[in-house]
Amino acid sequence: MENMIHSTPSHTSLPDCFVFPADQVLPASSAVVSLPVIDMSRSRDxxxxxxxxxxxxxxxxxxxxxxxxxxxxxxxxxxGEEFFRLPAADKVELCSEDVTKGTQLFSGTTYETGGERYWRDCLRFAYDFPVGNCTKDWPDKPHRLLEVVENFTLLTRGLAMELLRLLCEGMGLPLDYFEGHLGGGYVTLDINHYPACPNPSITLGLPPHCDRDLMAVLLPGQVPGLEVAYNGDWIKVQPVSRAFVVNFGQQLEVVTNGTLKSVEHRVMTNSALARTSVAMFIAPTEDCFIGPAAEFVSEENPPCYHTLRFRDFKRIYNVVKLGSSLNLRTNLRKVQKET
Structure with a gap:
């Protein structure tokens, strides 16, 4: 537990390993730019x-x-908040940097770049859906964790698949296009915890990145922190009551040949308040080949992306920077050469 940021009761200074150059922690725009809020009770069209x-x-x-x-x-x-308040003895066996483990508690070391660390602890569950026997490795405290996580995952995955069906309707794809291997991989649920930080202006909770999966559904919590890249700047996401934040992953951009965008985002920290968020990710199966769908390719609109097996994409993801849409198009060629 010594590597867990939240295991230290209070932080009066920021260790050097968390400090980033000023140009990597530029403040968000002061302009008011809101994410679209979509009321799903309106007409389907x-x-x-x-x-x-x-x-x-x-x-x-x-x-x-x-x-x-x-x-x-x-x-x-x-x-989620209750888990991170548990005594260290109740969590220590979950601590691991082994990304192949289905259940693990880890700190910002997973996102190391140049020796820098991010101000975030995370409890991650990754398992086949439905859950089945995967829960045997789950923590038994808090006592309602298993029940709550199972129910939440079932509901948010259902929401994500409905959003994907709506996209299929709107783009001329078969309604079940994402029902098989494309959306049938491990379901990942991250409970992210960003402790109060002594100097938020010089560190990050999560680095600028695009999600490598198909889609993410985020319960953002009441404390702001998520920021989204927009027109060369960063915009702050203000949580809306009873809303989920949804974003498209890189596989959805690839399938639509760039019609839909996987956009960079980051997490900033707070000097006074801890922030806990919960993210559920929909991913392809490991052996699924992913490339632009035929519906998005023509002589006038050739493929912008290579077709790759998802496991190969994941293997290269942390080696070749695939942040922005432009980088995704450019660097997938590098990924292709590596596989």
């Missing part, structure tokens, strides 16, 4: 158009009236 528009411009949006109860959202937020 209206919701579909709103998702497509958001995906083409920002790659991010928030959804309300999504069918997941406020109680389920509150339970997930509460059990």
């Amino acid at each position: 209206e919701v579909r158009r709103a998702i497509l528009n958001a995906g083409k411009e920002l790659g991010f949006f928030q959804v309300i009236n999504h069918g997941i109860s406020e109680q389920a959202m509150q339970d997930m937020a509460a059990v």
Whole structure:
């Protein structure tokens, strides 16, 4: 537990390993730019158009009236915060930097770049869906964790698959296009904890990155911290009551040949308040080959991306920077040469 940031009761100074050059921690724009808020109780046609528009411009949006109860959202937020308040003895066996483990508790070392560390601890669950026997390695405290995480994952995965079906309707893909191998890989649930930080202006909770999966559904918590790249700047995401933040991963950009965007985002820290968020990721199966769908390719619009097996994409992901959409197009050629 000595590597866990939250295991130290209070931090009065920032260790050097967390300090970044000023040009890597530029403040967000002061301009007011809000993520689109999509009301899923509106007509299906209206919701579909709103998702497509958001995906083409920002790659991010928030959804309300999504069918997941406020109680389920509150339970997930509460059990996540409760976990990080547990005594160290109740968590120590979960600590691991082994990314192949299905259940692990790790700190910012997983996102090391040049020896720098990020101000974040994370409890990660990665398992086949439905859960089945995967829960045998899950922590038994807090006592409701298993029940709450299972229920939350079931609900948020259902929401993600419905959003993908809406995208299929709007883009002319078969409605079940993402039902098989493309959306049938491990479900990953991250409970992220960003302790109060003594100097948020010189460190990061998470680095600028694009998610490598298909789609992410985020319960952002009440403390702001998420920022999204927009027109060469960063915009702050203000949490909306009872809303989920949704963003498109790189595999969705590849499938749509760049029609939908996977956009860089980062997490900033807070000097006064800890922040806990919960992210659920939809991913392809390891052996799934992913490339632009035929519906998005023509003589006038040739493929922008190579077709790759998802396990190969993951293997190279942390070696070749694949942050922005432009980098994704350029560097997938490097990935192709590595595989």
